[in-house]
Amino acid sequence: MMKNYILTFFTLLSTCLFAQVNGVGIGTTNPQQKLHLASPTGTIRVDGLNSPNNLYNGGGVDKTYPLYVDSNGDFTLKTSAYNNSDGGDAYTSTAAINGTVTITTAQSPNDGYEVVEITSFPFTVARNTILEVKYSISIEVFSNSSYNIIQDPYARNITNFFTIDTPTLTATTRRYAPSSRCYFNRNDAAVSPMPAPDAATGFIYNSGTTYIPLTPGTHTLRFYGTISSGTANRNTHIRFAGGPDAIFLRLY
Structure with missing residues (x-):
């Protein structure tokens, strides 16, 4: 029983170290970026950017809106101009x-x-x-x-x-x-x-x-x-x- 605990511990440790060095993979054991979605149909949903929560999202089925990155690296739908x-x-x-x-x-x-x-x-x-x-x-x-x-x-x-x-x-x-x-x-x-x-x-x-x-x-x-x-x-x-x-x- 002790061997099983030790084996599980080292498995989790190696997984964590692998993730820290190579990134986090979803659908892959070999992430190529800090976050890697490997599914060919994989998408990301952010509730803070949807139409009920974000006044810059106009809503509507099958309608899309530009996504920007601000100076802090945060995603935003708000556009700013020079x-x-x-x-x-x-x-x-x-x-x-x-x-x-x-x-x-x-x-x-x-x-x-x-x-x-x-x-x-x-x-x-x-x-x-x-x-x-x-x-x-x-x-x-x-x-x-x-x-x-x-x-x-x-x-x-x-x-x-x-x-x-x-x-x-x-x-x-x-x-x-x-x-x-x-x-x-x-x-x-x-x-x-x-x-x-x-x-x-x-x-x-x-x-x-x-x-x-x-x-x-x-x-x-x-x-x-x-x-x-x-x-x-x-x-x-x-x-x-x-x-x-x-x-x-x-x-x-």
């Missing part, structure tokens, strides 16, 4: 905003194109990471800085995009998440010479999303807006970021 306007205006009057761009018939060159840097966001990362960027920028279209409506039969193309770590915009600069809108008002002065013919007014939006790999260091996002009136300069005045705008930055 920058998130979260219902507020991303481009406020306190930021460095240059939100207008103008084309006039008198300017040179007569190429019907202008570009402006709207604002920038510097930030620092300590490791290799993936940056997710989502933006939504409001646009208002006028014929001049007095905010008169356009009264000609020509379309305008308005584009927004951003660059990363490029202080000067050139023809070869990588432009991320470009988004465009076309403005057209056919009720022009030649057809309808009234003082104020009908035209669309108010905000339109350009929105974009992209993912960028980054190395450790300080980086700068620069948001731009462009206007094109065709091959010739036609009076145009665009006001960017004058409405409720949004930006979302998240590091992975």
Whole structure:
């Protein structure tokens, strides 16, 4: 009987030592990690992450939600962002905003194109990471800085995009998440010479999303807006970021 106790003791001891050195295996006697689920159908259930217990779990049969790891290594369903306007205006009057761009018939060159840097966001990362960027920028279209409506039969193309770590915009600069809108008002002065013919007014939006790999260091996002009136300069005045705008930055 004593031999059986001794044999059982050494069996348990060797099992514990094996588990401490190699990890804990469920369905395997040779765990390859600290916790190894060997079953091909093995899953993990955490009651603290289910819909009755976690307000970030929306519930619903056959619906899933992203699982994240916080700085402590804890699992969580709550997502956090490096920058998130979260219902507020991303481009406020306190930021460095240059939100207008103008084309006039008198300017040179007569190429019907202008570009402006709207604002920038510097930030620092300590490791290799993936940056997710989502933006939504409001646009208002006028014929001049007095905010008169356009009264000609020509379309305008308005584009927004951003660059990363490029202080000067050139023809070869990588432009991320470009988004465009076309403005057209056919009720022009030649057809309808009234003082104020009908035209669309108010905000339109350009929105974009992209993912960028980054190395450790300080980086700068620069948001731009462009206007094109065709091959010739036609009076145009665009006001960017004058409405409720949004930006979302998240590091992975």
